[in-house]
Amino acid sequence: MLRFFALLMLIAFPLNAGEEIVADLSQNRVGISATFDGSHILVFGAVSRDAPAPDSGPMQVVVSVSGPREAVTIRRKDKRAGIIWVNSASALIDEAPSFYSVATTVPLGQALSEAEDAKHKVSIPRAINSIGTQIATGQAAEFTDALIRIRSGNGLYQVHEGAVEFMSETLFRTEIDLPSNLTAGEYTARILITRDQQVVDVFKTKLDIHKVGIERWLYNLAHENAIYYGLMSLIIAIVAGWMASAVFSYFRA
Amino acid sequence: MQIYLPIAEISVNAFLLLGLGGMVGILSGMFGVGGGFLMTPLLFFIGIPPAVAVATEANQIVASSFSGVLAHFKRKTVDLKMGLVLLIGGLIGAYLGIQLFNYLRSLGQVDLLVKLSYVVFLGIIGSLMFVESLNAIRRSKKTGSAIVRKKHTWLHNLPLKVKFRTSGLYISVIPPFLIGVFVGVLAAIMGVGGGFVMVPAMIYLIGMPTKVVIGTSLFQIIFVTAFTTMMHATTNYTVDIVLAVLLLVGGVIGAQIGTRIGVKMKAEQLRILLAILVLAVCGKLALDLLLQPSELYSLGAGGGH
Numbered sequence: 275m276l277r278f279f280a281l282l283m284l285i286a287f288p289l290n291a292g293e294e295i296v297a298d299l300s301q302n303r304v305g306i307s308a309t310f311d312g313s314h315i316l317v318f319g320a321v322s323r324d325a326p327a328p329d330s331g332p333m334q335v336v337v338s339v340s341g342p343r344e345a346v347t348i349r350r351k352d353k354r355a356g357i358i359w360v361n362s363a364s365a366l367i368d369e370a371p372s373f374y375s376v377a378t379t380v381p382l383g384q385a386l387s388e389a390e391d392a393k394h395k396v397s398i399p400r401a402i403n404s405i406g407t408q409i410a411t412g413q414a415a416e417f418t419d420a421l422i423r424i425r426s427g428n429g430l431y432q433v434h435e436g437a438v439e440f441m442s443e444t445l446f447r448t449e450i451d452l453p454s455n456l457t458a459g460e461y462t463a464r465i466l467i468t469r470d471q472q473v474v475d476v477f478k479t480k481l482d483i484h485k486v487g488i489e490r491w492l493y494n495l496a497h498e499n500a501i502y503y504g505l506m507s508l509i510i511a512i513v514a515g516w517m518a519s520a521v522f523s524y525f526r527a
Numbered sequence: 528m529q530i531y532l533p534i535a536e537i538s539v540n541a542f543l544l545l546g547l548g549g550m551v552g553i554l555s556g557m558f559g560v561g562g563g564f565l566m567t568p569l570l571f572f573i574g575i576p577p578a579v580a581v582a583t584e585a586n587q588i589v590a591s592s593f594s595g596v597l598a599h600f601k602r603k604t605v606d607l608k609m610g611l612v613l614l615i616g617g618l619i620g621a622y623l624g625i626q627l628f629n630y631l632r633s634l635g636q637v638d639l640l641v642k643l644s645y646v647v648f649l650g651i652i653g654s655l656m657f658v659e660s661l662n663a664i665r666r667s668k669k670t671g672s673a674i675v676r677k678k679h680t681w682l683h684n685l686p687l688k689v690k691f692r693t694s695g696l697y698i699s700v701i702p703p704f705l706i707g708v709f710v711g712v713l714a715a716i717m718g719v720g721g722g723f724v725m726v727p728a729m730i731y732l733i734g735m736p737t738k739v740v741i742g743t744s745l746f747q748i749i750f751v752t753a754f755t756t757m758m759h760a761t762t763n764y765t766v767d768i769v770l771a772v773l774l775l776v777g778g779v780i781g782a783q784i785g786t787r788i789g790v791k792m793k794a795e796q797l798r799i800l801l802a803i804l805v806l807a808v809c810g811k812l813a814l815d816l817l818l819q820p821s822e823l824y825s826l827g828a829g830g831g832h
């Protein structure tokens with residue numbers, strides 16, 4: 275159905291110079307409910323062209339989904355006084371996406387040149403803005419490597435080379451996994467098509483990931499009415515404690 | 528069944544949390560300790576962010592202590608006057624502890640502070656209790672009679688003496704007040720009730736009768752942890768009510784069972800079991816500090832927040 279819609283779009287707006295992406299996500303909103311256990315979204319699209327495909331290299335597709343960008347402090351433990359491991363050196367990275375997944379038709383290096391990667395910030399190291407990184411001691415690269423290693427281990431940074439499939443010459447699709455430890459916020463999905471490692475067109479769309487239902491209510495209460503939230507937590511605790519005691523005395527009596 | 532925690536922002540198994548709460552609850556009822564010194568490290572191990580673990584655990588301890596203290600009120604084993612002195616100290620200590628916690632958090636050393644505190648206090652108290660209870664068991668086997676504690680120490684020469692009827696003591700308020708302050712600091716920085724420090728201190732330093740010690744410490748813990756919960760909820764927004772409810776449902780049931788097991792066991796047996804438990808947690812945390820971690824780097828929120 276959705277793919278049919280994409281095709282309609284393709285027919286509706288066919289006359290543009292060069293090649294253009296027409297794409298969409300299977301959903302533009304993901305709700306984090308109490309039973310949220312991860313999710314996945316389908317990214318699909320087509321390439322519309324006004325002329326026959328150029329003779330240059332084959333077309334490649336790169337899909338990236340990025341979470342909200344925020345500052346991150348990375349700390350390194352060192353051995354102190356010969357026995358104890360203590361946080362010592364640290365680095366502050368201005369902006370790193372809380373989630374980043376990139377899927378491609380071929381290995382990223384073949385789909386995109388270094389210069390294009392630097393321009394469009396597609397690969398994970400490029401997506402992390404480490405320009406303003408403040409390092410107390412040591413090397414910036416070590417800290418960004420550690421950030422990528424830790425977040426990859428948590429499933430928050432993903433690279434899936436070859437995960438974008440062509441359904442036909444111009445239709446493509448891929449699935450992006452959203453892990454259960456996702457943070458809410460405004461996500462951005464990007465699709466790039468390339469030929470000879472050069473970007474031909476870029477398509478961007480928003481993906482809204484937000485808490486719903488009781489999760490949303492509790493989160494908002496905790497941040498906006500912290501005193502009421504704290505009192506509510508205490509009342510729940512005291513009532514639960516009293517009830518347990520009452521129930522047990524009842525059964526013993 | 529996976530459940531998403533709104534404040535911790537991770538998805539965890541609800542039955543795992545119920546089970547952890549229940550197990551720790553049984554121990555807390557048996558020994559009259561809040562159980563925080565076990566639960567907080569366990570929460571770290573299952574991936575709850577430390578700041579959320581410490582704050583939420585304070586809330587959970589309110590529930591299990593409240594449940595426990597009711598049973599003690601019925602048996603009239605709470606010394607309210609002594610509890611009040613401990614409480615005043617506790618609130619002051621908790622306030623100071625939170626200032627220290629926030630200061631060290633800004634330096635990125637909160638993990639070290641928490642773990643070192645655990646290793647030092649659990650190590651000292653665990654070893655003392657272990658040796659003492661071994662001696663007590665050996666003595667009771669030889670003579671068949673209970674130990675007679677010294678009646679007079681330098682503590683009895685301090686000013687501000689008050690009569691504590693329930694405990695049958697006439698002593699200065701200064702030692703219980705200072706114990707309260709100390710326990711309050713620990714409650715704030717370690718995410719514990721502090722029973723594991725307070726119970727031995729009341730027995731060995733103040734000389735209170737064992738039967739009123741547990742009820743009185745639970746009484747103090749309720750108010751100090753309630754205060755800590757409010758401080759964390761309003762300054763750091765780190766109390767996760769969903770996590771707390773899951774832990775306390777298991778915890779309050781466990782505590783009721785534990786209180787009944789505790790009544791049936793001999794004091795020496797209880798103390799030696801608690802000592803072994805305390806030493807085991809201490810050992811695990813000491814290894815974390817002394818062995819090279821598999822991941823040297825850790826992530827935290829950026830400085831702008």
